[in-house]
């Protein structure tokens with residue numbers, strides 16, 4: 015029987031082996047493990063690719079978010095951390111890190127429901143909150159480009175302008191994606207990316223990068239990731255050991271050569287899934303916005319009838335792996351309880367999504383034959 019994983023990192027390594035092995039050998043030769051030349055080379059290449067002034071390598075996507083928020087706290091309020099009266103709007107349907115980094119930066123996350131079809135934050139509800147009596151001292155918004163698809167960045171930026179909010183784009187899942195031709199991570203005040211191995215551009219361990227056009231906040235992030243000072247033995251701010259490893263940067267530089275090709279490959283797999291699964295009774299395929307260039311970090315279906323767990327089990331029995339991103343919306347988690355977060359109105363779309371979505375294998379090197387096999391298996395669930 016076929017065994018189809020969500021992603022096959024070994025296959026990808028074999029495909030890029032010469033480039034990756036050469037990159038590793040170069041590091042072994044120079045032995046500059048901390049902030050070696052590959053880190054700056056990667057930062058410069060990604061900055062040029064995104065069309066931004068600065069990119070700063072970081073130890074993970076999570077630390078990228080924290081350091082972006084901290085830099086904004088220092089530059090906007092003069093305080094090291096936000097405080098609980100500072101509200102930051104985000105989605106409840108995301109990875110924990112999006113919300114928990116807001117807590118770590120000292121602020122209160124305000125969870126606002128998602129659009130039922132794209133699963134991204136519903137910008138109409140964000141506007142409703144910002145004009146409602148429940149609104150507190152909102153300082154910023156962290157839109158998440160979930161599964162590789164951009165939020166409506168026109169409206170996010172309009173709201174930011176009208177209500178004087180900063181925008182930190184969480185681009186962890188959308189490296190290479192764009193909105194109306196502008197690369198994600200280049201639109202808000204900061205873009206925060208993850209190089210977790212399974213991401214569209216993934217390393218061989220943890221890593222991340224921060225993008226910005228602002229010289230002052232870029233400088234602050236560079237201080238924060240080195241313990242909080244320009245001189246790490248005489249520091250100004252409460253900082254982190256948040257640097258990107260040379261070794262990861264070297265691997266990422268080798269893999270970066272393939273990012274456009276691999277995103278296109280993901281698009282092809284997604285197109286085949288769309289053609290095979292669209293219109294099936296009981297299954298909803300992803301809705302893409304015409305202005306968003308989706309990079310399909312995940313291809314996520316929603317079941318409208320039947321039992322999602324049962325679907326997953328039946329697919330597993332046929333050798334098809336699936337995953338649920340995410341089974342618990344953030345506002346239901348203990349960590350966001352005890353008054354640490356706020357919700358606005360009903361979060362029913364996020365709750366429904368967490369009960370009904372599941373993602374199919376989307377390995378860029380997956381053959382058309384394997385994709386067709388997955389399609390047949392999914393059709394079998396609802397016929």
Ligand SMILES: Cc1ncc(COP(=O)(O)O)c(C=O)c1O
Pocket residue numbers: 074075076077108109111112158184186187207208209210220221222
């Ligand atoms: C939406 C989102 N935000 C933040 C993160 C955190 O990134 P990392 O795992 O690199 O810390 C992830 C990835 O896992 C993510 O998917």
